Amino acid sequence: MSDRMPHHREVQDLLIEQMRRDLARPRWWKTIWGRVTIAGGILAVAGAGVAAVTLLDERPVSETGVVHCLEGQYRNPDGTLSGAAASVATPDGVIAIEDAEALCTQMWEGGAFADNDELSATPTPGSAPSEFTTCVTDEGEAAVVPGRLECSVLRLHPFQD
Structure with a gap:
């Protein structure tokens, strides 16, 4: 074999x-x-x-006439920012908003985001979050978000001082 x-x-x-x-x-x-x-x-x-x-990329706030105060760390289903936009108007026109976080704190404490009757002349005061994150929209407007987060989560730009 x-x-x-x-x-x-x-x-x-x-x-x-x-x-x-x-x-x-x-x-x-x-x-x-x-x-x-x-x-x-x-x-x-x-x-x-x-x-x-x-x-x-960080961006400065270039449009100081409008501030977006967000209600939460999310966008609406249609992609718009949650919450409300605010501006300060005078008889001479709209003035620049120097402190966006202070304006949003006033809105929170004034009850703008509490469950109130929209027709009530005296809304129930609310409490403001302890921390905010300031982001910038594509249009250069400030967007103040309650809490700490990365702005890119909301498709916003980080705020450049």
């Missing part, structure tokens, strides 16, 4: 043929699908970078 495996020569020829096919096959990155995958990955990384730069 022989120590060899039965059909040794045929198995060896099959293995050599498979090795030749594997060596002749182009690398994955040289195929059409490989190149499409690489291009898609590059586009995804570039898009994420642009989105991060756009959302995370």
Whole structure:
């Protein structure tokens, strides 16, 4: 008897043929699908970078006539900011708001966000949150959010002093 495996020569020829096919096959990155995958990955990384730069860049408040006082750390279902927008009007026009957090604190303490009857002349006073985060909208208006959070969560820009 022989120590060899039965059909040794045929198995060896099959293995050599498979090795030749594997060596002749182009690398994955040289195929059409490989190149499409690489291009898609590059586009995804570039898009994420642009989105991060756009959302995370700090902005100053350039429109000081309006302040958005948010009711919570969320947006309305239609994408608008929750809460209310405020401005200070005088007979001469709208004046600039220097301290957006102070204005929103007054609104909270005045009961603007409490469950009040909208037609009541004397709303029940509310209590203001202990901390606020000031963000900036795309239009350059201040958006004051109760609590601490990253502004990008609400698709807003961080406030630049």
